[in-house]
Amino acid sequence: MPNNIVFSELALELQATAREIARKHVLPGAVKHDKEQKYNFEAARAVAAAGLFKTFIPKEYGGHGAGVLALALVTEELARADSGFGVAFAVNALGSFPIILGGTEEQKKKWLPQIARGDKFVAFCLSEKYAGSDAGGLSVTAEEDGDHYVICGEKKWTTNGGVADIYSVFCVTDPTSKSRRISAIVVEKGTPGFTIGKVEDKMGIRTVPVVETHFDRCRVPKTNLIGGKPGMGFKHAMMTLDYARPGVAAQAVGAAQGSLDLALVYANRRQQFGAPISSFQMVQKMLADMAMKTEASRWLVYACAAAIDAGMADTISKRAAMAKCFATDTAMEVATDAVQIFGGYGFMEDYPIAKCFRDAKILQIYEGTNQVQRMVIARNLVKEAEGLAYLRPYLPTEVQKTYKGTEIRGHAAAGASSGG
Ligand SMILES: Cc1cc2nc3c(=O)[nH]c(=O)nc-3n(C[C@H](O)[C@H](O)[C@H](O)COP(=O)(O)OP(=O)(O)OC[C@H]3O[C@@H](n4cnc5c(N)ncnc54)[C@H](O)[C@@H]3O)c2cc1C
Structure with missing residues (x-):
């Protein structure tokens, strides 16, 4: 079968497997595990048995070498069923990336095959x-x-x-x-x-x-x-975060989709004023916005992951920060609106939608807060603006002279030498 235009056949297979495991092993126990604050070992074993930990491990070390895009697809499916389980999976990649990206051959041979088999979990x-x-x-x-x-x-x-x-x-x-x-x-x-x-x-x-x-x-x-x-640790940490942020962003896409799924089913079933609430325009607007933003996040994440897999090193930091920030802000917004659609029931811990809301908040905080992501994005934009010099003639003359840092100094020196 030929590859899908965007995803490899392997990535789609891994996605389908993750979806099946999520529905069978993750979703049913999610509320109970949340209440008891228990790790879902049974689901983790199913993930290992299905070879999903191999997704992000290179082929030479017992993995599938399926790349960051496939990792995003798998994480999204698991997080859609339970955001906590999504990160429980994705953090194995976060902890493995320093070894994958910076480890010696001996270190890769020692640890990566065990991680690929799911024999060892990582932090x-x-x-x-x-x-x-x-x-x-x-x-x-x-x-x-x-x-x-x-x-x-x-x-x-x-x-x-x-x-x-x-x-x-x-x-x-x-x-x-x-x-x-x-x-x-x-x-x-x-x-x-x-x-x-x-x-x-x-x-x-x-x-x-x-x-x-x-x-x-x-x-x-x-x-x-x-x-x-x-002395290489800071570099390894920053490289790792660039590679892993699409993972947390994919967790956010899954979390947003999970909230939206519940809100949709509820809105179609809940009747007020003799009609399902999904027939009311204001509820429809909420649902449409939730779906649009989730889909926009999804493709921002996929584009970032694909750029990493394609080795577009120059663009990774900014793309990863954008995907992480946008997708996680979206997950929080979608979970908030989902609770709104559930009305009073949404506020009760009796139903998983409250868990979706509680789970969403951390996405904006860990793997670099969204304030930090915006700093990374802005820093990259300011640097990239140097490449927009062709727009200079369209600026006011005074600003043209101070367009670049070097020119500011040049301008000041010229001013001084002219004696005002
Ligand atoms: C549930 C959970 C799981 C986590 N898992 C891991 C993990 O597995 N491994 C790991 O290493 N870490 C982990 N973390 C840590 C997480 O990455 C940090 O909490 C996060 O990076 C923020 O650091 P902080 O909490 O110290 O907040 P601070 O850095 O103290 O920030 C507090 C506030 O100030 C803002 N702020 C800080 N500096 C600036 C600035 N220069 N400009 C503008 N605003 C700024 C922040 O955005 C934030 O809003 C986890 C955290 C939590 C809560």
């Missing part, structure tokens, strides 16, 4: 109590001691913590360096000195654990230093 430990948006301000240290690093300190908000077996931990290895301060080190579950601390009691995504991870003189072999060279 990503960047954030700390005092270092969230400012990821450069980390304080967890890793000091050299012979053939080992000794890690000390605490990480905050580790998604999948406790469930995961492999942790990509970002540590300060050179406090004196500005550009090479941080390194990423793999810490495996069971390493002496590594423990799970506080398990967070969250507003939403209660079906995946988020915990503090503690490192008390935790000794790990130097062979676990990702890439084998210290």
